Amino acid sequence: MASSEKEALKVAYGTENPKRIPAHQQVYFKLREQILFGELAPGQPVTIQGLVENLDAGMTPVREAIRRLTAEGALEFQGNRRVTVPTPTPGGIEELIYARQAIEPELVRRAAKIITADDIESLTKIDNDLDAAITRGDVGAYLRHNYAFHAKLYAVAQSPILTEIADGLWLRFGPSLRVVCGRIGTQNLPDEHKETLQALSVGDGARAAEAIRQDVMQGMQQVKDSLNL
Amino acid sequence: MASSEKEALKVAYGTENPKRIPAHQQVYFKLREQILFGELAPGQPVTIQGLVENLDAGMTPVREAIRRLTAEGALEFQGNRRVTVPTPTPGGIEELIYARQAIEPELVRRAAKIITADDIESLTKIDNDLDAAITRGDVGAYLRHNYAFHAKLYAVAQSPILTEIADGLWLRFGPSLRVVCGRIGTQNLPDEHKETLQALSVGDGARAAEAIRQDVMQGMQQVKDSLNL
């Protein structure tokens, strides 16, 4: 019967199921990953045609993804028609330091008010994976889990605008972080996550916020020092 | 001589002169204007085809401009494939309040350290135009000059990343500001610009920053109250 087909369609495509992810979004996420976790180094040029081949996508979607990432500060318009991964500057790092320590502690304060036991559990799990990556010296895994930890905190805070801003900041220093980790390894990197988790588990938002602030400041300081900026 | 032509070209095309502005940027700026100062109200749908006619541009440039503004938070993806001007929410306004009072005073602190007499003069001029607009009750001019004042402060601060963030925040509350002004007129709107200017002219960065913070907080409070959020 026709109605059963219809039914099947409703189940498959239903309320908010897989749907069909537009190509431009897929490209955006892929490229974002590459910027955050590695493949792309600061200063590296990004060409449309290169991505068309690399990501096996059409030209229009690639173009839109690049525009979006440019707006988010992850890529930089070079005036002529060239686009590159931005190179860090002393002033830029200073700005990022200020912005992160202004935004992230507030997100943690907000998160602390509404965090659940489940949330704390998954944060703990992420942090364990992070520790494992550090002892293994696995830079890629370190970067991913470190980001995952912070991103999970943002998600808990339920503050979409502040989260978008924080995510934008990550995109700006991600490539540099990668370079620094590749240079000095995963030891000696800051980790105030334990302190943060403990404070969160007893509902002490102020202490958690301060711990994250320390984490952020130490990490950014590390970047600044390692790049001689 | 050929060298004189070269000279002329350098002057004309030089460091950052007119060049030829790509269509997607033109569309971006036009649309940005419409969002910041008016034509587009919160909740209003934005269609690609509509803009193609309205702005007399091709489909690709319009598409790219929309992506960029979506990334900046000025437009919102509606899950299906529709894009609208975001509607303010209580939580959203709270986030904007926090973000603005975290970012803008810092920009003023930075500006205070390097501001010149010329800068102060042009700020004063902008503020006079602003006052004129207020007494005239000209909402459009008020919005433009008010933005111009803050934007000039950002420009003086020479902090591109923080400036981009601040500009992004303007895009998010611009439409609401418009609605509020249309409702309550231009009287009763905050103006701590005189105080800011005076503090800047005597090199008191801390006082200037605090004055701007007041200006920001009062303005956002006004928005919050007027929208019953």
Add this chain to the structure above:
DNA sequence: CACAAAAAGATTTGATCATATTCTGGCAGT
């Protein structure tokens, strides 16, 4: 018989692509 809910069709709008056009940067020839 009237009304409301559902289905089918029509229409608008978004996504993607192939292609034409314009611009940039390098290279050769003076």
Add this chain to the structure above:
DNA sequence: ACTGCCAGAATATGATCAAATCTTTTTGTG
């Protein structure tokens, strides 16, 4: 060195396909 051409890359257009909404028609029930 300088000027002018050329290859390659980016920009922009319009056509085509797919999806979502709107409209109309059908159908079932009180």
